[in-house]
Each structure stands twice: as C-alpha cells, then as structure tokens.
Amino acid sequence: MLADVYFSVPLHVRFPNGVTRSFESLHDTVDFLENEWPLRHGARYKRACEKCRAALYRMAPVAVAREAFVSACLEAGLPVEAFTPAWQKGPSSPPRMSA
Numbered sequence: 025m026l027a028d029v030y031f032s033v034p035l036h037v038r039f040p041n042g043v044t045r046s047f048e049s050l051h052d053t054v055d056f057l058e059n060e061w062p063l064r065h066g067a068r069y070k071r072a073c074e075k076c077r078a079a080l081y082r083m084a085p086v087a088v089a090r091e092a093f094v095s096a097c098l099e100a101g102l103p104v105e106a107f108t109p110a111w112q113k114g115p116s117s118p119p120r121m122s123a
Contacts (some may be wrong), residue, residue, distance in 0.1 A: 050080045072096035
C-alpha cells in the first residue's frame with residue numbers, strides 16, 4: 025500500500041443535498057473520484073483522476089493534482105472551499121487603535 029500524501033490546505037466540497045465533505049489527502053480524493061463521483065465523464069474529471077493517481081505515485085506534483093480535483097468539482101457543479109486550519113494561519117494581531 026502506498027503512503028498517503030496530504031494536501032497543504034484541505035478542501036471542503038459541498039454536495040447538492042447540503043452535505044459537506046472534507047478532502048485532506050490523495051487517497052481520499054482518488055477513492056472518491058473512482059468510486060463515488062456523481063458524474064463519470066468530462067475532461068476535467070478525467071484529468072483529475074490522472075493527476076491525483078500520478079501524484080499518489082509521486083509522478084506529479086500534489087498541488088497540480090489538487091487543482092485538477094478542484095477543477096473537476098467545479099465542472100460537476102460542486103462548490104469547493106479551501107480550509108486553512110487556525111494553527112496554519114499564524115498568530116492574529118490585535119486591532120490597531122488610533123489615538
């Protein structure tokens with residue numbers, strides 16, 4: 025079994041029924057594309073399958089695979105949102121006040 029590869033920033037995909045699903049790694053993404061994808065056609069879908077599988081085998085950059093997946097989601101009418109965990113955002117600075 026291949027070691028999983030994680031996205032630097034996870035993605036949230038919203039489905040027509042209102043359910044949101046998070047994608048943090050290529051294993052989850054490839055499994056979803058190959059087994060649960062709502063539309064099994066489209067140029068962007070095919071590219072996402074190819075790029076995600078290639079990135080899983082370290083033959084393509086993870087960022088390219090992630091963007092291909094986002095593109096396929098948009099082609100299928102599935103809104104995508106990037107999620108940056110609070111620990112990755114860094115410390116927040118207090119608001120400035122003028123004297």
